[in-house]
Amino acid sequence: MDIPTLTIDGVRQGLFARTFSAVELATEALRFAEAQNARTNAWLHFSPERALAAARRVDEQLARGEDPGPLAGVPVAVKDVIVTKDVRTTCGSRLLEHYVPPYDATAIRRLEAAGGVILGKTNCDEFAMGSSTENSAFGPVRNPVALDRVPGGSSGGSAAAVADGSAVVALGSDTGGSIRQPASFCGVVGVCPTYGRVSRYGLTAFASSLDHIGPFARTVADAATLLGVIAGRDPCDATSAAAPVPDYRAAIDGRVKGLKLGLPREYLKDLASETGALIAQGVEQLRKLGCEVREISLPATDYAIATYYIIATAEASSNLARYDGVRYTTRSAHSETLADLYRNTRGEGFGTECKRRIMLGTYVLSHGYYDAYYLKAQKVRTLIGRDFEHAFQQVDAVLAPVSPFPAFKLGEKVDDPLSMYLSDIYTITGSLAGIPCMSVPCGTTAAGLPVGLQILTRHFDEPGMFRLAGALEQPTS
Ligand code: GLN
Numbered sequence: 001m002d003i004p005t006l007t008i009d010g011v012r013q014g015l016f017a018r019t020f021s022a023v024e025l026a027t028e029a030l031r032f033a034e035a036q037n038a039r040t041n042a043w044l045h046f047s048p049e050r051a052l053a054a055a056r057r058v059d060e061q062l063a064r065g066e067d068p069g070p071l072a073g074v075p076v077a078v079k080d081v082i083v084t085k086d087v088r089t090t091c092g093s094r095l096l097e098h099y100v101p102p103y104d105a106t107a108i109r110r111l112e113a114a115g116g117v118i119l120g121k122t123n124c125d126e127f128a129m130g131s132s133t134e135n136s137a138f139g140p141v142r143n144p145v146a147l148d149r150v151p152g153g154s155s156g157g158s159a160a161a162v163a164d165g166s167a168v169v170a171l172g173s174d175t176g177g178s179i180r181q182p183a184s185f186c187g188v189v190g191v192c193p194t195y196g197r198v199s200r201y202g203l204t205a206f207a208s209s210l211d212h213i214g215p216f217a218r219t220v221a222d223a224a225t226l227l228g229v230i231a232g233r234d235p236c237d238a239t240s241a242a243a244p245v246p247d248y249r250a251a252i253d254g255r256v257k258g259l260k261l262g263l264p265r266e267y268l269k270d271l272a273s274e275t276g277a278l279i280a281q282g283v284e285q286l287r288k289l290g291c292e293v294r295e296i297s298l299p300a301t302d303y304a305i306a307t308y309y310i311i312a313t314a315e316a317s318s319n320l321a322r323y324d325g326v327r328y329t330t331r332s333a334h335s336e337t338l339a340d341l342y343r344n345t346r347g348e349g350f351g352t353e354c355k356r357r358i359m360l361g362t363y364v365l366s367h368g369y370y371d372a373y374y375l376k377a378q379k380v381r382t383l384i385g386r387d388f389e390h391a392f393q394q395v396d397a398v399l400a401p402v403s404p405f406p407a408f409k410l411g412e413k414v415d416d417p418l419s420m421y422l423s424d425i426y427t428i429t430g431s432l433a434g435i436p437c438m439s440v441p442c443g444t445t446a447a448g449l450p451v452g453l454q455i456l457t458r459h460f461d462e463p464g465m466f467r468l469a470g471a472l473e474q475p476t477s
Helices: 008-016 022-040 048-063 106-113 156-163 180-186 220-230 273-288 299-322 338-349 352-365 370-394 417-422 428-433 462-473
Strands: 043-046 075-079 117-122 169-174 189-192 212-217 260-264 292-296 397-401 437-444 450-456
Touching: 008 022, 008 048, 008 220, 022 043, 022 048, 022 075, 022 117, 022 156, 043 156, 048 117, 075 156, 106 117, 106 220, 117 156, 156 169, 156 180, 156 212, 169 189, 169 220, 180 189, 180 437, 180 450, 189 220, 189 462, 212 220, 220 462, 260 273, 260 370, 273 292, 273 397, 273 437, 273 450, 273 462, 292 370, 299 352, 299 370, 299 417, 299 428, 352 370, 370 397, 370 428, 397 462, 437 462, 450 462
Parallel strands: 075 117, 075 169, 260 292, 260 397
Antiparallel strands: 043 117, 169 212, 189 212, 189 437, 397 450, 437 450
16 A cells, blocks of 8 residues: 555445555554655644554444445545644644643544544644744744645644645644645645535634634545535534535546636736646636636735634634633643733643734724724724625636745744735635635645635535635646
C-alpha cells in the first residue's frame, strides 16, 4: 500500500480485495504520519488506541460480510478544535492543553459510524484565529510543499496532513476562510459547506454565526464523500439544516456545459500577476468545457474585511468568556480572589491574537459603540449576502481566487496583523453570506507553490459546486 497516494476508493478496493486489513492500514498510516510530523508539526497528538479500535471494527464487519460504510478503513485527521471523547482537544491553546472532552462532536460520531479511522488531532491557530497556523501555542506548522513557508490557516495542520499524505481526508473548520485558504496554500481540495449543512455540535465556538466544519481531501470525489457522511440535520445543533443530503459524489458527472459562471470584477482588479494568471487558466478550462463566463459585480466587497473582523471578534469575545479557569481549563496557580483567578488564568492562557480579538470584540459590543460598529456591521453583512443573491440571479456559480498570494514565508506576516487579515479578502464574503464555497487546486507558480481557485454557489447547491470542481480537476487537452 502506498500511503501518500491512497484515496477513499483505493482504501475500499484494498480492503475488499483483502490486499490489506484495516488494522494493517491504520498501523502503517500512523507510522507514516508520525514520521511526516517531524518535518511539518501538522499533528498535535495521535490517537492510536482509538484508531486501532475503529480499524478492528471495520475488519470485523468485513469478516461478517457487511459493508462498514463509505469511509471504511479511511485514515482521517481532525482539527483540534473539534471535540473527541477521551482524546485531548486543545484548540491550539495553552488554556486547553490538558482538556479531555467527555463527548464526541456529531461530525466525529458520523465519521466513525461510516467506518472512518481517526489517526489524531491536527495543529491550528489558537481557537482557529489566524491565517497561517503561526498562532498555535504548540509551534507553527510547516507547509509540506515548501518547508520554509506557512501552510495557511487556521486549519493548517489538517491541510498539511492531507497534502503530505499522512491522512487520506481531514476535517477542518472555516469561519472566514480557514479551510479554503490552507487548502489553496497546500494544493489540496477544501470545502466550506452552506452554513447549517454540517452540525456544529462539538465544534469549539469561535464566531458561532460563521463557524462551519468541512472536509479536506486530495480529490474532489473524496471531499464530496466525506461531506455526504457528516452533513445533515442534528437535533443537538438548532442551526443545523433539515434539508435532505443529496449524493454529492454523483453530482460529479462532468455535465457543466451551458452553466453560467460569474467573475467578480472587484476580486480580480488587484490580483498579483502569477495567481491571477493561474486563476484565468482555470476559468479558461471551464469555458472550453462549454461554460459561459461573464463579469459580475459584488459591490459591497470593499467592506467585507471590516465587517468580518467586527462580527467575528464580537462573537469571539462572548464565546471565549467561558474560559475562566473554573471549567475546562488550566487554572492559574497563584490567585487569591475570584477576580484574580479569572484575570491570571486568561492572562497566562490566551495568546496575543486571542487577546487582541477579545479586546476588539468587547469594544465593538460595548455601550456607546454597539450601534456604530456591531449593528452597522450586521447591516453590511446583509448587503454582502444580497450581492450574492443578485449575482445568482444571473449566474449559476461565482469563480474567484482564494487568496491574493500563494503560501508566504514563516514569520513574514506574524507581526503585522492587518496584513495577515488582508489575506482573507476573498474568502470572508462567502462566509458572511453563508453560501457553500470551496478551493480546488488550479496549478502552481514558477516557484512550485500551489494556487487554489474558489467556487461559490447558492445556499445548499453543493452539488453544483462539486460538479464544477470535478470538471476543473480533470486535465483537458
Ligand atoms: N483567518 C481568519 C481569521 O483569522 C479566518 C479564520 C477561520 O476561518 N477560522 O479570523
